[in-house]
Amino acid sequence: MVYAMIVKKKIRQSFDDVNHHRWDDAVKDMAPDVHHRVSGTHALGGERRGKQAVRRWFERMGRVFPTLRITLDEVWVTGGPWNTTVFARWRASEALLDGRGRYENRGLHVFTLKWGKVRALEEYFDSQAADRALTVQAECGVAEAAAEPIAG
Template identity: 30%
Template sequence: MIGALIAKQRAKAQFAARARGDIDQFLAAWTDDAALTFPGEPPWGGTHRGKAKIRKWFERFYERFPQAHFTAENIFVSNPLALTANNEVAVEWSATFGGRAERDRGVVVAKIRNGKAVNLTEYFFQPPRDPMA
């Protein structure tokens, strides 16, 4: 139970950093060789490996959407009894992108090893129009 509480608190802190566009704090919880994947064929899709490439992706994203704001709606932990810093966490989120009135939604699934994200897969249900073209 303690491991699940810690994992949820860390996920909330990650989303708070993401909501502020604080890439440094956001990436501090990732391993240097982490992978970020956007499945499907959106213009920003594919797998980005390594913290430097992931940083570049987020910098480009926030250049295009400086007013993007993400909110963690629900946080799920695969092993609530884990006593170590290894787990899988899924966060259902909503987001606004600048002047658009509607909220977009998605889920990010993270594999955490030794307290750091090693693999994240982000699923957008209604992605913003062509954000990375």
């Protein structure tokens, strides 16, 4: 019980770090060889390994969606410190640069932790909605919104 509460608090803090563009804090509890996977074939999609590649991904997300706000709806924790799985259900919203619309999405993050370090993070959401929003941002001058996914 206490362990699950501590993990939930850390996960909630990591989402707050992302919302406030504190990238170093957002990756501090990740293993050096963390595996990060995001659905879709767009500038934020793909897979990468390593804390620095994930940091670069967060930086890109912050540049293409500068006012993105992610709200956690629920966090579930299962397992012990040696092998923990965390499910985080969220909603995201961003005012698009064309002034006509918003990017709205819902999703689920699945974290795998071992001894307090994030070993894997998989993100599931409407990747078509993300792709449409990235297209708008690119058309409004954010070239990186149309870039190839960050690998690593």
